[in-house]
Amino acid sequence: MTTELRERHGATAETRLSVIDCDIHPTMGSLSDLNPWLAKRWQQHIVTYGEFVRQGLSKTLSHPRMQPAVSRADAWPPNGGLPGSHLPFMQEQHLDPNGVVYGVLQPLRPNGNSQRNLEFGAALSSALNEWQLETWTRRDKRLKGSIAVTQEWPEAAIKEIERHAGNRDFIQVSLPPRSDEPLGRRRYWPIYRAAAEAGLPIGLHVSGVNGHSSTASGAPSFYIEEHHNNVQSMQGVVTSFVLEGVFEEFPTLKLVLIEGGFAWVPALAWRLDAHWAKMRNEVPHVKRPPSDYIREHIWYTTQPIEEPEKPEHLIDLFEWIGWDRLLFSTDYPHWDFDDPHTVFKIRIPEARKRQIFRGNAERLYGLG
Amino acid sequence: MSLPTQNAIDCDLHPAVPGVKTLLPYFDEYWRDAIVNRGIDRLNLDITSYPPGAPLSGRADWRPARGNPGSDLDLLRRQALDTFGTGCGILNCLHAAQMFHGEDMAAAFCRAVNDWLAKEWLEREPRLRASIVVPTQNPELAVEEIERRAADRRFVQVLMLAGDEMPLGRRHYWPIYAAAERHGLPLGIHAGSLYRHAPTPGGWPSYYLEDYVSYAAGLESTLLSLIAEGVFVKFPRLKAVFIESGFTWLPACLWRFNKTWRGVRSEIPWVDRPPAEVVRDHIRFTLQPVDAPPNPGQLERVIEQMGSDELLLFSTDYPHWQFEGEAALPAELPRHLWRKILIDNPLDTYPRLSEAARQASEERLS
Numbered sequence: 001m002t003t004e005l006r007e008r009h010g011a012t013a014e015t016r017l018s019v020i021d022c023d024i025h026p027t028m029g030s031l032s033d034l035n036p037w038l039a040k041r042w043q044q045h046i047v048t049y050g051e052f053v054r055q056g057l058s059k060t061l062s063h064p065r066m067q068p069a070v071s072r073a074d075a076w077p078p079n080g081g082l083p084g085s086h087l088p089f090m091q092e093q094h095l096d097p098n099g100v101v102y103g104v105l106q107p108l109r110p111n112g113n114s115q116r117n118l119e120f121g122a123a124l125s126s127a128l129n130e131w132q133l134e135t136w137t138r139r140d141k142r143l144k145g146s147i148a149v150t151q152e153w154p155e156a157a158i159k160e161i162e163r164h165a166g167n168r169d170f171i172q173v174s175l176p177p178r179s180d181e182p183l184g185r186r187r188y189w190p191i192y193r194a195a196a197e198a199g200l201p202i203g204l205h206v207s208g209v210n211g212h213s214s215t216a217s218g219a220p221s222f223y224i225e226e227h228h229n230n231v232q233s234m235q236g237v238v239t240s241f242v243l244e245g246v247f248e249e250f251p252t253l254k255l256v257l258i259e260g261g262f263a264w265v266p267a268l269a270w271r272l273d274a275h276w277a278k279m280r281n282e283v284p285h286v287k288r289p290p291s292d293y294i295r296e297h298i299w300y301t302t303q304p305i306e307e308p309e310k311p312e313h314l315i316d317l318f319e320w321i322g323w324d325r326l327l328f329s330t331d332y333p334h335w336d337f338d339d340p341h342t343v344f345k346i347r348i349p350e351a352r353k354r355q356i357f358r359g360n361a362e363r364l365y366g367l368g
Numbered sequence: 369m370s371l372p373t374q375n376a377i378d379c380d381l382h383p384a385v386p387g388v389k390t391l392l393p394y395f396d397e398y399w400r401d402a403i404v405n406r407g408i409d410r411l412n413l414d415i416t417s418y419p420p421g422a423p424l425s426g427r428a429d430w431r432p433a434r435g436n437p438g439s440d441l442d443l444l445r446r447q448a449l450d451t452f453g454t455g456c457g458i459l460n461c462l463h464a465a466q467m468f469h470g471e472d473m474a475a476a477f478c479r480a481v482n483d484w485l486a487k488e489w490l491e492r493e494p495r496l497r498a499s500i501v502v503p504t505q506n507p508e509l510a511v512e513e514i515e516r517r518a519a520d521r522r523f524v525q526v527l528m529l530a531g532d533e534m535p536l537g538r539r540h541y542w543p544i545y546a547a548a549e550r551h552g553l554p555l556g557i558h559a560g561s562l563y564r565h566a567p568t569p570g571g572w573p574s575y576y577l578e579d580y581v582s583y584a585a586g587l588e589s590t591l592l593s594l595i596a597e598g599v600f601v602k603f604p605r606l607k608a609v610f611i612e613s614g615f616t617w618l619p620a621c622l623w624r625f626n627k628t629w630r631g632v633r634s635e636i637p638w639v640d641r642p643p644a645e646v647v648r649d650h651i652r653f654t655l656q657p658v659d660a661p662p663n664p665g666q667l668e669r670v671i672e673q674m675g676s677d678e679l680l681l682f683s684t685d686y687p688h689w690q691f692e693g694e695a696a697l698p699a700e701l702p703r704h705l706w707r708k709i710l711i712d713n714p715l716d717t718y719p720r721l722s723e724a725a726r727q728a729s730e731e732r733l734s
Binding site: 177179208212216217218220221222227228233235236239243266268270273274276278307316 | 657
């Protein structure tokens with residue numbers, strides 16, 4: 001699959017691109033890379049107890065992935081490090097040839113947002129933010145960070161947001177869709193207040209270990225299911241934000257759903273509208289049809305790009321969701337990377353393409 | 369003028385057990401004693417998935433003067449069958465039997481519910497058929513119940529809830545599917561949950577509306593599970609009917625499933641063709657709720673994206689409130705699909721219905 005992608009890339013590499021990649025994964029060699037920003041206690045804690053989460057395996061998921069490091073086979077840097085760990089190689093393989101004018105970082109590990117020990121989680125989140133600045137954004141001005149927070153301890157999360165709010169190297173606050181409770185619930189509102197006041201969107205990249213299975217019937221057997229169920233996580237997040245009235249409370253709050261797909265959005269909005277119309281007396285704080293809030297407050301990254309059986313149906317999706325709500329992303333260096341040269345299998349008007357590749361993200365994140 | 373739904377097959381009607389006392393004659397002596405001595409006959413066994421008072425659970429003009437929506441046969445006969453000119457309707461009883469943690473109690477309640485359905489509904493109204501309620505808590509007991517009722521051809525399907533202990537594709541449940549296939553009974557998978565697990569990957573929502581909306585995601589996960597585990601490879605004659613699941617989410621689901629399968633199909637080598645093809649061969653969807661798009665033309669586009677005119681089966685979802693008046697067929701539904709949805713697709717899906725229809729037409733001819 002990777003070989004095939006590279007050949008296609010080679011054939012069209014001449015095309016000049018200018019993209020904002022809204023999903024790039026920087027990786028660290030080991031947790032000790034965070035030591036410069038961790039108190040001695042936590043450095044020792046990592047060695048002694050490690051990560052302590054709500055699942056049977058402490059360092060990886062219980063659905064082993066289908067590729068080493070979830071990555072493209074060609075994304076291992078020549079220095080022997082992990083894919084996504086070496087800036088010069090990322091520049092050479094991705095940022096330069098793919099015309100990336102800005103790239104939004106989404107570090108996935110360590111997951112300070114999923115630790116059962118909240119103090120430890122908050123320390124990890126804090127260190128992860130310093131690591132993003134020191135290792136990435138200060139070394140390549142194209143790269144922008146996402147503020148990691150420990151959402152189960154809102155006070156600590158707010159401190160973290162406030163610490164970085166004025167720093168334009170950070171452009172959003174990062175939360176895991178699979179938090180301990182549905183994210184629209186009131187316990188998380190102080191975080192949204194802080195984000196809205198700082199003018200930062202909330203970026204929700206698929207992630208989070210909360211002890212709940214990915215389906216209402218418990219854990220599925222296979223990775224292919226668990227991977228697809230990222231969609232259901234995102235649907236739960238959207239439903240929760242809308243029906244809890246978060247957007248009524250914080251009218252300027254913006255959400256970015258990252259790597260959760262987007263083809264499902266219209267059908268969810270229709271379903272929400274249909275049943276809200278009948279049972280709105282249960283949620284009187286939801287004053288307008290749910291689809292209104294979705295249209296106004298939520299953006300979606302494109303990778304993995306949806307592939308309708310008839311490629312032209314992709315246009316229906318863009319029309320129904322709104323061309324201004326889609327943000328191009330590659331998911332570099334992961335295996336299901338979308339190459340900007342070949343991502344669209346149908347002809348899309350140039351102006352629309354520019355919007356998705358760059359314009360929408362520029363406006364949303366204030367990157368100009 | 370005949371109704372557009374004249375002779376339709378309504379694949380989702382909900383009868384309600386008026387109370388545990390009603391079922392007492394259908395238990396054996398041990399369970400009758402246990403139920404009375406423990407006061408279970410005085411318990412309210414309303415299920416969380418369908419609070420009887422919720423607007424969705426009973427359309428205002430379909431609520432009886434007394435008792436829960438769906439508990440009155442005469443009302444159902446008049447409102448659900450006569451009004452639409454329905455030729456045949458399938459009863460899907462959503463009952464507490466499936467919620468109990470104890471397998472034996474669950475099995476006893478399932479037996480009672482099925483026998484009550486046969487006696488109080490099927491015998492009194494020839495247009496009705498029913499689904500067999502089974503204790504999924506223990507597949508062995510579920511199979512026993514299927515075997516016990518299968519000779520009665522008025523039972524046309526096996527009924528499960530989408531939200532169970534495990535994803536429904538898991539091998540744990542396969543004895544149930546083997547029995548269903550053996551008897552020509554489709555597997556009816558209804559929206560809702562036993563609530564053994566949080567209804568969303570993000571935990572427990574605050575509102576009923578939120579849960580109800582999430583049932584569609586539960587069905588989507590169920591679809592993935594049935595296909596990924598190879599249920600239809602193992603049971604090639606089995607059909608599953610997703611009931612009250614919505615269907616406008618299906619195209620997006622199929623596109624993603626096909627795409628991910630192309631990337632990681634080596635994990636499930638028994639799925640040797642695109643998942644969308646398997647779905648179109650084996651899974652059907654009842655019509656209500658339509659969860660329709662707002663603009664003209666969009667619904668037709670969604671149905672085109674579903675890629676087959678054989679997937680939808682007519683349903684009113686009586687007494688649940690999914691539409692107003694008699695508008696069970698949405699106006700935007702392309703006319704050329706009406707007959708397929710109302711009659712042909714249900715007959716193709718339920719072998720026992722076509723067998724009855726054939727018999728009826730032979731009787732008319734002779």
